Amino acid sequence: MKKLVISIVLVNLLAACASKPVETAPPTAPKGEEHKVEATTGGATTGGATEATAAAPAQTEVDPLNDPASILAKRSVYYPFDVAAVQDADKPVVQAHAKYLSEHSNRKVRLEGNCDERGSNEYNLGLGQRRADGVKKMLELGNASANQLESVSYGEEKPRASGHDEASWSQNRRTDLIYAK
Amino acid sequence: MKLRILQSVVGLLLLAQASMASAVLNIEIIGAGEHQIPVAIVPFGGDSKLAQSINEVVTGDLQRSGLFRLVDPTGKSPHEPAEVSYPDWQVRGAEALAIGTVAAQTNGRIEARFRLLDVVKQTELIGQAVSSSENQTRAIGHRIADLIYEKLTGDKGVFSTRIAYVNRQGQKFRLIVADSDGYNEQVVLSHNEPIMSPAWSPDGSHLAYVSFETGHAAVYVQSLYTNQRTVLANFRGSNSAPAWSPDGKQLAIVLTRDGSSQIYLIRPDGSGIRRITFSGAIDTEPNFSPDGQYLLFTSDRGGSAQIYRMSVDGGPEQRITFGEGSNFSPRHSPDGKSFVFAHLINGKFHVAIQDFQSGQITIVTEGGWEKKPSFAPNGKLILFASEARGRGILATVSSDGRVKQLMFTQSGDAREPMWGSNF
Numbered sequence: 193m194k195k196l197v198i199s200i201v202l203v204n205l206l207a208a209c210a211s212k213p214v215e216t217a218p219p220t221a222p223k224g225e226e227h228k229v230e231a232t233t234g235g236a237t238t239g240g241a242t243e244a245t246a247a248a249p250a251q252t253e254v255d256p257l258n259d260p261a262s263i264l265a266k267r268s269v270y271y272p273f274d275v276a277a278v279q280d281a282d283k284p285v286v287q288a289h290a291k292y293l294s295e296h297s298n299r300k301v302r303l304e305g306n307c308d309e310r311g312s313n314e315y316n317l318g319l320g321q322r323r324a325d326g327v328k329k330m331l332e333l334g335n336a337s338a339n340q341l342e343s344v345s346y347g348e349e350k351p352r353a354s355g356h357d358e359a360s361w362s363q364n365r366r367t368d369l370i371y372a373k
Numbered sequence: 374m375k376l377r378i379l380q381s382v383v384g385l386l387l388l389a390q391a392s393m394a395s396a397v398l399n400i401e402i403i404g405a406g407e408h409q410i411p412v413a414i415v416p417f418g419g420d421s422k423l424a425q426s427i428n429e430v431v432t433g434d435l436q437r438s439g440l441f442r443l444v445d446p447t448g449k450s451p452h453e454p455a456e457v458s459y460p461d462w463q464v465r466g467a468e469a470l471a472i473g474t475v476a477a478q479t480n481g482r483i484e485a486r487f488r489l490l491d492v493v494k495q496t497e498l499i500g501q502a503v504s505s506s507e508n509q510t511r512a513i514g515h516r517i518a519d520l521i522y523e524k525l526t527g528d529k530g531v532f533s534t535r536i537a538y539v540n541r542q543g544q545k546f547r548l549i550v551a552d553s554d555g556y557n558e559q560v561v562l563s564h565n566e567p568i569m570s571p572a573w574s575p576d577g578s579h580l581a582y583v584s585f586e587t588g589h590a591a592v593y594v595q596s597l598y599t600n601q602r603t604v605l606a607n608f609r610g611s612n613s614a615p616a617w618s619p620d621g622k623q624l625a626i627v628l629t630r631d632g633s634s635q636i637y638l639i640r641p642d643g644s645g646i647r648r649i650t651f652s653g654a655i656d657t658e659p660n661f662s663p664d665g666q667y668l669l670f671t672s673d674r675g676g677s678a679q680i681y682r683m684s685v686d687g688g689p690e691q692r693i694t695f696g697e698g699s700n701f702s703p704r705h706s707p708d709g710k711s712f713v714f715a716h717l718i719n720g721k722f723h724v725a726i727q728d729f730q731s732g733q734i735t736i737v738t739e740g741g742w743e744k745k746p747s748f749a750p751n752g753k754l755i756l757f758a759s760e761a762r763g764r765g766i767l768a769t770v771s772s773d774g775r776v777k778q779l780m781f782t783q784s785g786d787a788r789e790p791m792w793g794s795n796f
Contacts (some may be wrong), residue, residue, distance in 0.1 A: 274677075312701035312715060312744060313569050313789060314614045314627070315671055315678055317583075317590060318634030318655035321611045325629070344589040345611050345629075349567035356742070 256292065257299075257371065263288040269327060271365040273310065276322040278330055286327055289369055290334020297337060300372040303327050305345040306352070308361035313347055320345030320367075327367045399781040400554070406439040406775055410525050413444040413467040413492075417485060418452035418474035423510055427475055427485055430514025431521070434532040434554065437769075438522065438754075439776025454488060454497065462492045469498065469525055471517070482506055485513050489521055498524050511556060531749040535793040536756060537561075537571035537580055538767060542785030548582055550597065553749070553792070555767060555780045561595060572615045572624075573793040579641075581605060581615035581624060592626055594641060605643055616659045616668075618685075625649075625659035625668060636670060638685070649687045660704050660712075661685070669693075669703035669712055680714055680727075694727065694734075702745050706772075707752040707794075715744050715757075724757050724770060737774035747792045748772070756792045 256262050269282035278286055293299055305320030305327075324343035331341055353360035412435065416428040435441040444467040451457045452474050462470050473487030484504040491498050503516045512533065519530030531553055540547045548562040548571060562568060566585035573580060581594045590611040595602035606612040610629030617624050624641060627634050628648075634657045636650040650656040654674035661668060665685065672681045675692060678699040683690040694700045698718030705712050706726075716725040721740035727733065737755065742765075746757040752772060759768040761779055765786030770777045780787075 274673075309742070310717065310720070311678065311699075312658060312671065314657045315655060315673075315701055317569070317611050317613050318627070318629070318657050321629045322633055322655065325610075325633075343610065346567065346585070347569075347590075349569065349585070 257296075264292055267369045267371075268366045269369075270362065271323060271367075273308065273361070273365065274319065275365075276305075276319060276326050278326055283330070286330045287334050290331045290336045293331060293336035293340050294334065297340065300340050300342070301331075301336075302370040302372065303331075303341065303343040304368045304370060305343070305347075306350060306364055306366050306368070307348045308364045309348045309351065309356070310361070311348070313349065317345050317347035317349075320347045323365075323367045327369070400433075400437065401779045401781075402437055402439065403777045403779070404439060404775050406771065407773075409440060409442040410468060411442045411444050411466050412469040412471065412521070412525065413446045413462055413465065414471045415446045415450055415452070415473075417472070417487065418450075419476050423475065423483070424507075425510040425514075427510055427514040427517070430511050431471070431518045434515060434518035434530075435521065437554070437776075437778050439771055440522070440526055454490065457490060459492055459495045467492050469521070471521060475513075477507070478504070483510055483513065485517065487517055489524055511552065515552065515554075528753055529751045529796060531751050531754065531792075531796070534750055534796060535573075535577060536767075536790055537573065537582075537793070538758075538790040539568045539571070539788045540782065540785045541567075541765070541788055545785075548580070548584075550580070555782060559597070561597065561600070569789055570614055571789060571791050572617055573791060573795070574617050574641075575619055575621045575794055577793050577795040581617065583613045583615070603643065605641070606639065606646075614657050614659060616661060618661050619663055619665045625661065627657045627659070636668070649685070650683070650690070652690075656681075658702050662705050663707060663709040669705060671701050671703065678717075680712070693729075693732075696734075700725075704747050706748050707750055713746045713748060713755055715746060724755055726755075726772065735774070737770050737772065738777070743768070745789055745791075747790065749792050750794055750796050754792075756790045758788055758790055 257264050263285060266285045269278055269285060303324040305324030307316035307320045324345055328341050328343040332338060351364045353363045414428060414432050420426055420428045432443055436443055444465050449461055451472050470490045470492050471487060473485055475485040478484050482504050484502055486502045488497055489499040499520055503513050505512050515532040518532040522530035534553045535550055536553055537550045540549055544565045546564060546568045547560050548568045549558050549560055551558045561580060564586050569583040571580050571582045578598060579594055579596050581592060583590050584593055590613045591607040592605040592612045592615050593602050594605050606626050606628060608628055608630035612628055614627040615624050623638050626637055626639055628637050633653055634655045635648055636656050636659050637646055637648050639646045652674045654672050656670055656672045658671040659668045667682055668685055669680060669682050671678050678701055679692055680694040680700050680703045681690050682693050698716055701715045703712045703714045711726050711728045713726050716723045722743045723736045723740045724738040724743050724746045725734050725736045742760040744758045746755045748755055754769050754771055756769050759766050765788050767780040767787045767790050
């Protein structure tokens with residue numbers, strides 16, 4: 193009986209070695225949770241930015257991006273169900289960011305499209321990409337340069353709210369503008 | 374009588390066993406098949422000495438299929454044909470009887486010798502030995518259940534097949550492959566960014582999937598034997614929805630590098646990329662027909678998401694779902710005569726099957742958050758993502774809608790399931 197137990201353990205050990213899952217390095221992109229801040233002090237939300245980098249040395253001139261009273265403090269635009277076009281109510285927000293980007297060519301922004309859960313995950317990945325690309329196009333029309341912009345989609349994978357109701361869904365149908373430090 | 378020794382099952386599963394034999398699952402069965410075959414399974418001689426009872430696996434498999442009524446063997450325990458008194462089993466209403474013995478071999482392997490007997494005709498239907506390493510006794514049980522299932526129903530069993538799914542727990546995402554009953558988990562990939570859309574290679578050796586670990590959706594292909602993986606597609610925007618051709622020589626994927634989500638073909642080594650849809654709409658979730666000639670896919674080119682069909686060579690694209698609601702995630706049945714998909718109507722997702730020839734749609738679930746259906750390799754069961762008690766779970770339904778089972782994994786949400794296509 194003792195022998196049996198020992199050999200089982202050995203087999204398990206061997207097997208455990210054989211199939212160590214792939215553990216990838218911590219992702220470089222920010223986590224969804226970090227995006228939830230709509231009005232931040234400096235848009236320090238990219239590249240695994242930490243609190244320390246967010247509190248980086250202040251610039252001598254005031255960056256309007258850091259002004260919580262500015263329209264630039266709005267970093268999300270929202271959509272009706274299964275719609276990817278920027279809504280009229282949100283156009284001034286996108287246009288203000290376009291103007292800011294055109295005047296600050298060193299600034300880069302990441303556009304993250306998101307969806308509610310009503311659709312397949314893959315369909316929503318496509319819809320979220322279309323939302324992000326729509327914002328990107330509008331920023332380009334406002335003279336932001338393509339090399340300042342990156343558009344990605346999380347589909348329904350990173351919901352801000354988790355309920356199966358319109359109150360949650362309306363928050364999840366959005367594109368976030370995430371400024372790189 | 375010929376006793377064949379099968380050692381087939383086990384090589385593939387060695388790896389699988391590793392992560393844990395433990396994933397405690399709670400499985401609930403709802404409904405029953407129209408005609409249940411009464412079968413008695415006598416616990417094999419020696420079964421009680423095993424750490425993992427083979428009897429428990431065999432009876433669990435057969436019961437979950439909904440096609441069998443398990444006749445209570447209490448009081449009788451024959452292990453050899455000479456010990457069987459057929460009238461005892463006729464009285465209990467059994468039509469078939471499984472008996473056998475199981476023992477550790479000198480080489481440390483476990484071997485079960487079992488027979489399936491026809492109680493009415495008093496003949497032997499199967500006599501076979503199945504063996505495995507000591508920590509693989511569940512595989513022996515699944516193999517025996519497959520043999521019984523095939524002999525008594527005429528269809529191949531799928532108890533030894535594998536499934537893949539994504540487990541989400543807070544910020545943690547894990548890509549998991551497991552036995553078809555959810556046990557025997559192997560963690561393929563684990564990190565804090567979303568994982569989506571696992572797709573089995575036709576021989577079951579590789580998984581393609583979507584991972585967001587670089588900050589956007591990219592497609593990877595990973596060996597389940599060596600865990601080595603390669604980046605299949607990592608263009609700007611989103612790279613997603615991998616689907617293998619039946620010969621394994623190419624995949625269909627979805628890219629947004631040229632605008633909206635469009636379908637492309639690519640070889641498994643990442644070469645030979647070629648765009649095949651040009652709609653400007655969202656074209657996604659491609660799935661090859663079993664003969665490799667056609668693709669089903671989801672598109673919103675008509676206004677709402679519907680299912681379309683096209684030739685792999687880029688032939689005409691034809692809409693094949695109509696009516697109210699929208700439709701997603703098409704998958705061909707193994708015989709190519711129908712397809713399963715997620716049907717969204719009045720705010721609820723249902724699993725539905727459409728027959729190619731008649732166009733008739735059969736909705737096989739009552740509706741809820743039922744997404745991402747895929748057929749078992751025998752076409753008799755459908756695996757899908759569902760929700761119960763506030764958690765994402767795996768569920769199966771028989772293709773006639775009669776038997777449903779809910780599989781509660783240990784913790785977190787189960788998402789994006791995909792049944793392996795090979796037996």
